[in-house]
Structures are given as C-alpha cells and as structure tokens.
Amino acid sequence: MMGRTIFIDPGRCIGCQACVSACRECDSHRGKSMIHLDYPDEGHSVASLPTVCMHCEDPVAPCAEVCPADAILVTADGVVQQADTTRCIGCANCVNACPFGVPKIDLQAKLQMKCNLCYDRTAYGLAPMCATVCPTGALFYGTIDELRAERPGVQVADSFTFGSTTVTTGVAMVVPADKVQWPVPGGLPVVEINGRDVR
Amino acid sequence: MTATDPSRALPLDPSVAPPGTRNFRDAGGIPADRWHADQNEETLVPTHCCFCGVQCGMYLRVDRAGKVFGVEPRNHDINRMRLCPKGINAYQQVNHPDRLTAPLMRRNRDEPFREVSWEEALDHTVAEIRRIQGEYGNDAFGLLGGASLFSEKTYLVGKFARVALRTKHVDYNGRLCMVSAAGANKLAFGIDRAGNPFSDILLTDCLLIAGSNVGECFPVMTQYLWGARDRGASLIVVDPRQTAIARTADVHVALKPGTDSAFFNAVLHVIVAEGLTDEAYLAAHATGWDEVRATVAEYPPSRSARICGVPEEQIVQVARMFAGAGKAMAWHARGVEHHSQGVENCLTIINLCVATGNIGKPGAGYGTITGQGNGQGGREHGQKSDLLPGGRSISNPEHRRQICEIWGIEESELPPAGTSMMEMVWQMQRAEIRGLIGICNNPFVSLPNYATVKEGYDTLQFHAQFDFFLSETAANAHVVFPVTVWAEDEGVMANAEARVVKHNKAQEPPAGVRTDTWVICELAKRLGAGDKFAFPDSRSVFEELRIASAGTVNDYYGITYERLEETGGISWPCPTTEHPGTPRLFEDGRTYHPDGRIHLQVVEWHPPMDPYSEEYPLSLTTGRTVAHFLSGNQTRRLGALVEQTPRPWVEVHPSHGFRNGDPVRVVTRRGSEVFPALVTEAIRPDTVFVPYHWPVPTAANALTVDALDPRSKIPEYKVCAARIEAAERVDEVPAPPTAPGQLAYPETQVSRTDPLPPTSPQGRGTAERS
Numbered sequence: 001m002m003g004r005t006i007f008i009d010p011g012r013c014i015g016c017q018a019c020v021s022a023c024r025e026c027d028s029h030r031g032k033s034m035i036h037l038d039y040p041d042e043g044h045s046v047a048s049l050p051t052v053c054m055h056c057e058d059p060v061a062p063c064a065e066v067c068p069a070d071a072i073l074v075t076a077d078g079v080v081q082q083a084d085t086t087r088c089i090g091c092a093n094c095v096n097a098c099p100f101g102v103p104k105i106d107l108q109a110k111l112q113m114k115c116n117l118c119y120d121r122t123a124y125g126l127a128p129m130c131a132t133v134c135p136t137g138a139l140f141y142g143t144i145d146e147l148r149a150e151r152p153g154v155q156v157a158d159s160f161t162f163g164s165t166t167v168t169t170g171v172a173m174v175v176p177a178d179k180v181q182w183p184v185p186g187g188l189p190v191v192e193i194n195g196r197d198v199r
Numbered sequence: 200m201t202a203t204d205p206s207r208a209l210p211l212d213p214s215v216a217p218p219g220t221r222n223f224r225d226a227g228g229i230p231a232d233r234w235h236a237d238q239n240e241e242t243l244v245p246t247h248c249c250f251c252g253v254q255c256g257m258y259l260r261v262d263r264a265g266k267v268f269g270v271e272p273r274n275h276d277i278n279r280m281r282l283c284p285k286g287i288n289a290y291q292q293v294n295h296p297d298r299l300t301a302p303l304m305r306r307n308r309d310e311p312f313r314e315v316s317w318e319e320a321l322d323h324t325v326a327e328i329r330r331i332q333g334e335y336g337n338d339a340f341g342l343l344g345g346a347s348l349f350s351e352k353t354y355l356v357g358k359f360a361r362v363a364l365r366t367k368h369v370d371y372n373g374r375l376c377m378v379s380a381a382g383a384n385k386l387a388f389g390i391d392r393a394g395n396p397f398s399d400i401l402l403t404d405c406l407l408i409a410g411s412n413v414g415e416c417f418p419v420m421t422q423y424l425w426g427a428r429d430r431g432a433s434l435i436v437v438d439p440r441q442t443a444i445a446r447t448a449d450v451h452v453a454l455k456p457g458t459d460s461a462f463f464n465a466v467l468h469v470i471v472a473e474g475l476t477d478e479a480y481l482a483a484h485a486t487g488w489d490e491v492r493a494t495v496a497e498y499p500p501s502r503s504a505r506i507c508g509v510p511e512e513q514i515v516q517v518a519r520m521f522a523g524a525g526k527a528m529a530w531h532a533r534g535v536e537h538h539s540q541g542v543e544n545c546l547t548i549i550n551l552c553v554a555t556g557n558i559g560k561p562g563a564g565y566g567t568i569t570g571q572g573n574g575q576g577g578r579e580h581g582q583k584s585d586l587l588p589g590g591r592s593i594s595n596p597e598h599r600r601q602i603c604e605i606w607g608i609e610e611s612e613l614p615p616a617g618t619s620m621m622e623m624v625w626q627m628q629r630a631e632i633r634g635l636i637g638i639c640n641n642p643f644v645s646l647p648n649y650a651t652v653k654e655g656y657d658t659l660q661f662h663a664q665f666d667f668f669l670s671e672t673a674a675n676a677h678v679v680f681p682v683t684v685w686a687e688d689e690g691v692m693a694n695a696e697a698r699v700v701k702h703n704k705a706q707e708p709p710a711g712v713r714t715d716t717w718v719i720c721e722l723a724k725r726l727g728a729g730d731k732f733a734f735p736d737s738r739s740v741f742e743e744l745r746i747a748s749a750g751t752v753n754d755y756y757g758i759t760y761e762r763l764e765e766t767g768g769i770s771w772p773c774p775t776t777e778h779p780g781t782p783r784l785f786e787d788g789r790t791y792h793p794d795g796r797i798h799l800q801v802v803e804w805h806p807p808m809d810p811y812s813e814e815y816p817l818s819l820t821t822g823r824t825v826a827h828f829l830s831g832n833q834t835r836r837l838g839a840l841v842e843q844t845p846r847p848w849v850e851v852h853p854s855h856g857f858r859n860g861d862p863v864r865v866v867t868r869r870g871s872e873v874f875p876a877l878v879t880e881a882i883r884p885d886t887v888f889v890p891y892h893w894p895v896p897t898a899a900n901a902l903t904v905d906a907l908d909p910r911s912k913i914p915e916y917k918v919c920a921a922r923i924e925a926a927e928r929v930d931e932v933p934a935p936p937t938a939p940g941q942l943a944y945p946e947t948q949v950s951r952t953d954p955l956p957p958t959s960p961q962g963r964g965t966a967e968r969s
Contacts, residue, residue, distance in 0.1 A: 012425055014414030014443035016825045021287040021839050024229065025269065031229040043853075044880050046443050132272045133282040135418035137425055151429045 003077070006052060006117070006131055006139055007147050007156060009174035013138040015039070015048030019130035026129040027120050028082070034104070034115040035130055050139060052130065053102045053115035054160075055080045055170035062167075063094035063103055063114070071112070078170045079119060083112040099162045144172070159183030223291050228838025230291060233268060243271055244705040247692065248286040249347065249685040250828045252377075252569025253277060253397075253419050254694035255286050256767070259293075259686055259705040267293040267686055267706045276767050277397065277694065283418035285828055288837045292684055293706060297668050297836050299681035299938055300711040308657070308675065312939050317713070317721075320678050324636075325725040327661040327677075328364065331634040337365045337614070341623050341632045345639030346373035346577030349690025349702065351740035352715045353573065354588060354747070355732075356638060357581025359719050360614075362606055363728040367614035368632055370584045372640040373577040374620040378911040379541025380531065380567035381578065386542070387549045387798055388784070389791030390752050391590060392575060392697035393566030394558065395528065396770065396782040401426040402562030405524030407435045407517075409548060410459065410534020410917070414443035415825040417532075417568050417695075433520050437462065438534060439820055440850070440888060441881035450516055453883055454507040456818040456918035457807035459535050462514065463547035464802065465503030467495040467554055469518035476522070477556030484558075484788055487799035491550055494801045506804065508883065522555045526562035533570060534822070537916040541908040543802040553797050559785030569695040571829065576693030579753045579771075580744055584617035588744065589751030605747050606731060619912030621646060621905055627655035634661040638715060641830035643671040644894050647903035647914045648869050665715055670832040671894045674936035682715045683708045690737045691763065696782065698770045699755065701763035716740060749774070752791050807918040808906030809868065815920035818886040819867060821899040822917075831892035835935050846932045847897050849874040850881070850888040851923060862926040865889060867902040867919050873926040887923055891916070896930040 015037060023033040038049045056062060061080040064072035071087035072094060074080050083094070083103075090110030094103045103114040118128035126132070131141035140147055148154055158172040161183045175184065192198065223230055243258035256275020259267050270290045272280035292298075302320035303312035315323075331339050342364060344356035353371070360369035381391040388394070400406060400423035413420050424444065428434060436445040437452045437459070445451040454462050470476055471492055481488045500514040521527050529552055535544045549565060557563040569575050580588040581602075588605075591598035593616045603610045618626065624646060626632040635656075646652045656662060656675055663678040664670070673679045687708040693699050708714070716734055723732035734740045738760060748771075749756035757773035758780070769780035789795035811818075826843040827834040834840045849863050857863055857876040864873045865887060874889060874897065882888055891899035904919040 011447060012421075014418060014421060014825075016283055016414065016418045017843050018282060018284045018287060018418065020843075021284040022282070024839060025287055027234070030234050043859075043878060046441055046446050046879075046881050048443070129272075132280050133287060135278075135281045135283050136414075136421040150426075 004122075004141065004143050005055070006128065006141050006171045007144075007174055008050060008052070008171065009138050009140065010047070010049040011174065011176070012136040013037075013048045013050055014136055015046065016135060018133050018135055019050050019139055022129040022133040023115070026118055028116055028118060029113055032104075032106075032113060034102075034113060050130070051100065051102065052139070052171060053080060053117070054100050054167075055117060056167050057170050058168040062097040062099065066093045066097040068093060075119075079117045079122075080114075081119065082114045082116045085111055088112050099160070099167055153177060157184045161185050223295060223836070223838045228288065228291065228840070228842060230268065230294060241268075244703055245273060246686065246703045246705060247275075247700050248282070248572070249289055249702075250285045250572055251417055252572060252574050252695040253417050254572060254692055254698075254700050255282055255419050256700075257282060257286060259290055261705050265706060277698070277700075278419045279422065281419045281422055284826055284840060284843060285834060286419075288834075288839050290686070291837050292668075292833050293686050295668070295836060297935070297937055297941060298684075298709060298712070299667055299669060299679060300709050301681060303669075303679040303681075303938060305677060308677070312679070314939065320680060321718075321721050321725060324661075324663050324678050325722060327634060328726065331660060332364075332366075335633055338367050338617075339632060340364055340366050340634040341368035341617075341626075341636075342366065343620060343623065343635065343637045343640055343642070344369070344371035344577070344582045346371055346376060346571035346574045348573060348577065348639050348715065349685075349688070349692060349737060350573060350576040350580055350699075351690045351737045351744060352638075352719075353577045353582040354580040354744045355716060355719050355734070355740055357586075357588065358606065359723055359732070361581075362608060362731050363723040363726045365612065365614060367584070367617035368623055368626075369582065369617055370620045370623060371577055371582040372620060372642070372645060373571060373574050373583070374912060375645055375914065375916075376533070376570040376574040377536055377567050378578070378583075379536035379538070379908055379913045380545045382542040382911040383545030383549060384567075386800055387546060387553075387790075389798075390784065391579075392771075392784070393695060394784045395564035395566055396696045396698070397423050399562050399564060399783065400424060400528060400530075401430070403427050403432050403524075403526050403528040404562065405433045405435065405521055405527040407437070407521055407527065407529040407548075408444060409437040409529065409531040410536070410544075411530060411532035411568055412438065412440070412442045412444070412534070412822055413568070416570070416823045418825060420568065433524065435517050435520060439818070439883050439886050450513060450520065452509050452513055452517060454509050455883065456820045456886060457538060458503075458507040458804065459538070459544040460540060460547045460802050461498060461503045461506040461804035462509070463544070463551055464495045464498035464804065465500050465514045466518045466521065467491075467547070467551055468498045468503075469500060469515050470522045470551070470554060471495060473518070473522075475518070476554045480556035480558075481554065485553055485797040485799050486794070487801070488554070490801045491554075491799045494803065498804075508885065521551065526560060527552070527555060527557045528562065528564055528566070530566045530568055532568040534917055536567070537913060538918065539808045539906045539908050539915045540802075540805060541913045542910045543800075546800045547802050550799055550802070553799060558797070559783065559788065561783070564783070566695065572694075573692040575695060575697055576691065576699065579693065580748065584619060589748035590753035591751060602747065605743070608731075619907070621907055621914055622912065624652055624655040627658050630658055633659060635659050636663045636665070637672060637676070638665040641670040641672045641832045643675065644830035644832070644892070644898060644900065646905070647900050647916055648905040649895055649898055649901040650869060651905060665718060666832070667712070668832055668836060669936040669938050670830065671936060680718050681712050682718060683712055687712070688714050688716075688737060689760075691741065691758075693771070694768075696770060698768040698782070699758050699763065700768040701760060807920075808915055809904040809919040811920045815867065815922050816885070817921045817923065819865060819902060819919050819921035820886055820888050820917050821891045821903060822888065824890045824892065827890075827892035829892065832935070835892065844890075847874055847890045847893050847899065848877045849923070850877045850879060852882055852884040852886075853878050853880060854884045855923060857925070862929045864924045864926040865902060865921055866924065867904070867921045869904065870901050872896055872898070872901055873928065873930045875929050887921060893932055897932050
C-alpha cells in the first residue's frame, strides 16, 4: 500500500480554500492553484471536498499513458509530475484521460499543469503546501500509520471504479467506517456515446 | 528554490501581468515580482497572522533587499503550521500598491485630498484639537481606537486620550466584538478572559459551540475540534445556520436568532429536573444558585421550544449530552454576544458550565472566540471607555490613584468614564462630539445602521484617521495619517486564550510611513504632553505597560519580549518574570472576586429590540465569510481573497420561491439593499443571512439595528426584523477607495459585477465554478 502520501478526508473539509491559496503560493506552479473544491450536495448541505491529483498507480497515470509527447513523467516514488514544459504541446489528451478531472491547460501558454505533490517540498522532507496548512486536517500528508495514530480506526480507500475500469491511486481517500465500499465508485455512469444510448 | 531571472520568466509566470493591470487584485492575488526575489538569500521572520483572535504563528519570507515577499507555515503551539486563506495571503498587503505613503489632507470634505508633509498634517490636527476643545471643552474631542493594534498601541491610545487630549471620550472597535463575553466573565468570575487554553478542547468529552461559525471565522481552531472528535468527544452546535461544523455535529440546534438565553435556560431546566447538577461543586464554589435554579424552573423545554423554534427533544438531548459527559466545554462567539442581551446570553452558558461542575479542569471550562487579532488584549490596558491599564475601573478611586501615580498626573486631571463607540456616534450626530481621531477602525462598514454613522461622521467639524489603506471611513476624513502594517513594527497581542504572543518586524516601512506609536507621541508632544510620551519604540511602551498592569488581575509584569520569543506565548496573569503564566483559570477553585466564588446571575429572556411585524416578519442575521476580515478594508484588496468571495449575497430558504442568483431586496426599518440569492436548506425558513464585510450599497450594516446591550453596549448585529422581495438587479460592490494618484479599479472588473461569487461560498448553492 501507499507510503507517505496525501489522505483526503471530506468529512473534515470546511470549504475554506486554504489549500487553494497555499497551492497558489508554492513554487511549483507560481501563482496558479492546482486544487479545486467540489460541493457534492449543494443547496441542501454545506459539504465540500478538495480535489488534488490522485497520482494513479494502476493503470499507471492515464494522463501519462495518453500523452503523445511523453511529457508526463512518473517518478520512481509514484509521483505523477506535471508536464515537462519543454515537451508539452498543450493537446489536452491528459485532461480527457484523467478520471478525476485534475489536469488543467493554460490555453494561452499551451501548457498542461497539475499537482505534482509539491515535489519541490516533498523531495526535501516537507509536506505539500496544501496539506501543511489545511486547518482541519481534511488534507493529511504522511503514512497510513501516522494517520491512524492521530485518528484511531480511520478507514481509507485507494481504489476507484469507473464503469468496468478500476484505478488504484497513490493518494487515498478517507471513507466512513460504517460505509466501507471497496473499491469506491467514481465518476458518472456513461449513458451516451456519439448520440447512442449505451445504458 | 532557485533564483529566477526576469528575462527568462516562463509564460505561466504571473509576474508577466496582463496589460493594464496594476496591483495584486488585478494580477490574481500574487505580487507581480513574487518569484523574482532571490529566494536563496531569503530570511524567515517568525511572527503571527495579523487577523483573527487565534493568532496563528507564521514565518514571513524576506528577500535580500529586506522586502517581505511570501509566507511559510510555522510550527507554533497554537496552529502547528496550519493557516487559513487569510493568513496565507496576509503578507500581500505589506507591499500592496494601495498602501498610503504620504499624509493626506483637505480643509473641507468636498475638496479632494492633497498629499502634505508630516509637519503640516500634525500641526493642522493639533490646531483643530485646540480650536474645538477651546470652544467646546475637552470632551468635544473623541478618540476611537482598534482591536487590531498591538497592546502597546492600545495602551498609548488610552493614555493619549486621558493625558494629552484630556477627554473622557475614548473607546475602540473591540466594543463591536467580544465585550458581551467580557462583561459576563467579569460578572461571574471577576476576570475578563477565557477560562481554558485551546489545547483543553482536545481533552474534552463534549464540546458545545454556540453562535460561532468556527469553520469560516476561526478555521484553524477546527484542528482542536477534530482532535476532540478523534478521541470520541461529542459535538453540539447551536446556530441558526447549518455551518460546516454544524453539518458534522452530533446535535445541531438551529434556533431562531435572538433566543439563545431562552434555549440555555431550558437546557439548565432539564439538567436540574433530571438531577444532573453538581451540587457539591455549586455549594463549595458558587453564589446565586438558588435564584438561578428558581428562574430556569420557568423555562421548561415546551416553552423554550416555542420561543426558539426548535424541537423539545433537542433541548433534552443537549442537556443530557452536556451534563452527562465526563468533561464538557462551551465556546461561544458573536452569534451569542452580538445581541441586546449579549451579556445575559453568555451568562446562561456560564450557568450551564458551573451547574455541571465543568470549570477549571483540563477539558472542562468555557471560552469566547475573539474576532479581532487583539480583541482580548485591546481592552486590557485602557483603550475602553470605562477601563484603565491592567483592567482597572476608571470609576474606582483607588484604581485612578494608582494609574495617576504611574502617569505622573493629578487624580483631578484624569477624566471619568466616557461612552461606548455607538453612543459616541450618536453624540457626533448631536454635535456633542465635534472632533475625532480614528485609529485602525472602519466604522463606515463595521457599525450598524450606516445612515446614522454617516450622519454622525459628517457632522464632525474635524476628523483624522490613521490607516495604511484608504478605508471607507478614512476616505471621509479631513486628515489621513499613513501608518505601518503589522509586519513593519513589533509588539504583542493577546489571543482568544489570553495567550500573549509577540509579533516581529519583518520589513522597514516605506518612505513616508510612520508607526502609530510615533504619530501618537508626536501629537502628544505638540499638545504639550511630550514628557509623558517619550517612547522611541514599542518596547519602551511595553515596559511601562508591564509596570502599569502589575498587581492587577490583568497582570503582565512577568511577561517580557525575551520570554515571549523563547516560549511562543505566555497567558496572563503572569506576576513575576519567573511565573509560567496561567493558561487555565480556577484550578484552585477560586475566582477573582474578593470572596473567591463564582457569582451566578439570573437571566430572563426578552425578545430582540427590533420587533417582528406583518411588514417585517423575518430575522436578518449577519456574519463573516472565511475569505474576509471584518470591514474588508484589507482583504477586499487581495486578489485571491476577492476571487474567493467577491461580493455579499443573501442566504434564503427554498420555501421563499427564489432561485440561485435571483436579485433579492432585503428590507429592514433602516433601509434596503439588493443581493443575489443563495438558495439553501442550510438556513431556517424564517431567517435570512447576509455577510457583512462590504460597504454600501452592499453593506449588511446599512440594514442592521443600532440597539445596544445595556451593560456591554454591543450592538445587536445578529438579529433584526426584515422582509425580502424580488428585485430587478443586484447592487454592485464598489471598489475600495484609493489615494490620489492611485488608479481606480476598472469598472468592468468581472468579479464585482457577476451576480454570484465564482465559487460557491461553503457550497450553498451557486452553479458557477472555477
């Protein structure tokens, strides 16, 4: 299972966007935030959920697999890096391939950007900026044992199904202890392809 | 991190700002040269956030040229590296292009400002003080301070008013913050502060949060809350809105605004009825219990449930959870305190803690969560109209004598108690106060009933304001003194735990900018009191403050700058330099009343001061958003925070038939304004909510009522009668004022004209996403 990584706990998220501001401040993306917040039950609840790159392990990073320019490097420690600016052609294949909706394209610069787990910080033993500042611990950086030492009995998931495909990720999600489903269903069901109903 | 050559800037680099942009707000919230600093040579200056009462530790990143260019998390006891979005972006105000860098002056309000020398601005101000006081008496000139000032400066404000201006009219904007809690704590315990440190929250078995949107107002406190939950503690949230914390609570009591004391009396009723009180503790430590018990007998759950609009069973459930826990704590904030019975609301919560024996133990106690950074320390040393340094009463002859001795003046020279901030505005309206100096406050946004406030300030013959940005209030003044931001000076603040922390200087102020201390001392010198204000720096003021507080309940004598730097903060009282400070009160069972006992107080609920009617059937309540700080004078200029929450909205229940984004007119007896609707089930059907950080015509405080609590004189911000109706279009948010020569914000700024924020505040309903 995963080593030192980010654990996302939606139950703790207060929607404050400290992670968004922190990501904008880190040196990796220089003023651009690679995190976005989702509001899964809006109008009824104030629930919110931060989304960072899940650093897919199996299949290895769909974004990297589909990159025609071989611009997306997966490092030996499982971190899926953002596109190499000298190679990226801004084609957005990675955007379409990502099951979690993470990579972004700067249309003017024709470059892809995504979370690279703050490689400039984690390489020196620091936590990523978002998980460092997160006031509630909704983003936690460490090992599963460190997480469980703080939060006894916590359950996490690192497998997500999209239709018939299961994706195992380097980043894990905290799931309610009484509702553990494995793997976690992700994405919306496909109902139509090229105008054809495939349900 | 490597040095970046500007000529090799990547296309993604925001320092390549789009044509026509001029400041952080336009450039997306990051200073244009953010990554051009030579970061290999950076220095990390340890300090604290300038904003709320949590006072998170942080490092400011300073480049080789001595300029603040960024922030780095700091592993301080209080926040353990965590920061909220305000803290992360706070550094951007230090070198913001909107900074005032020269004194501004005009003879009449219909003239434009012109930049003048410090000599001219100071001399003119002193001439006006002399003229007004000569014609109308000393009390015709007033001083309004602020609770974001360092404690040294708040001490100076109080001393300057009484010794140099010789006026009784001095008060501060902490009057709008936690004075109800302060009054209640003083009545019950004889000491004005929280009973426990934040870290005690981690040890509790049941946490009651009342009237506090912790997630948005004090986000970093949630780490303590979640730590308690990890240990299995239960969580009770009392709030008319489903806040982010309420969403996950064991019980969320969504009571009708203005009914807190009826609710807590009923909870205590159940605790008494079910025999869950700690009679041994009450007998040994409290007075007034018989009277309180008799009063709460009149508040059965059936009665309070009707008043509060909550199920009876919930009252019983809360009583059993709180009294049945091994250790229980109650923390409250403005939702309980901003009422015409704010002090009484706090007293009912204290009654609950005391009746169950939850006082003075690890994991058991009470606290108030301060809004402003120095809301706690801001009133401790004489800035409040009725207090002298060390929390001494200005009406107590012995206390007056002690302070006059330290200040070197005759007791007959020391003015009596003055009036509160809102009352001073009414006195301005009546031309009883004709001249005013405002320091570090923005009443045009922060006081209720804007029309009254504007009229009061417009009636002033002379008005000077200290600020580092041109606030809405400063834009209405005759003289504006450009002063330092927090990172350009050193000083102490006391956070919500009464922990005194030290802020350090990270950068020299820009040319033309002076510290508040310097300006106050220069004015005092020109008023003939220079010998009493020979303070070259903050440290010298702090040394006098320590002596002036010695022997009082608010004893700072044992706290020194050196100790603060070594320890990361010391809680007062701290009477000697060997004393470790007092993080937790009443561990020996004694309070600060002469008899050492807790003085319980009887509270009867009464309805809010602005009555409901057929015309105004709803409750309007107000509050903060996570991205902005109080009047927004600072945060409404920082791009990332403006992007996060560009404008206010009105939160309405779906039963009113509006859709998200519909223009909704909110009408009260003071006026009306139009906001986009944010339709959500997270609010009561009989209540609407508007956040308050913006100026007219999008100011919640143009609608709120200026009714005051009779004891604390806090305004009743959290409830007034209102109605809502469909409108044609929303009112647009005006740009923050800027000084002459600084360009106005483009009128087409997208974030100000969009009907809804680009991101849904707390996910309560908008469709548009970034």
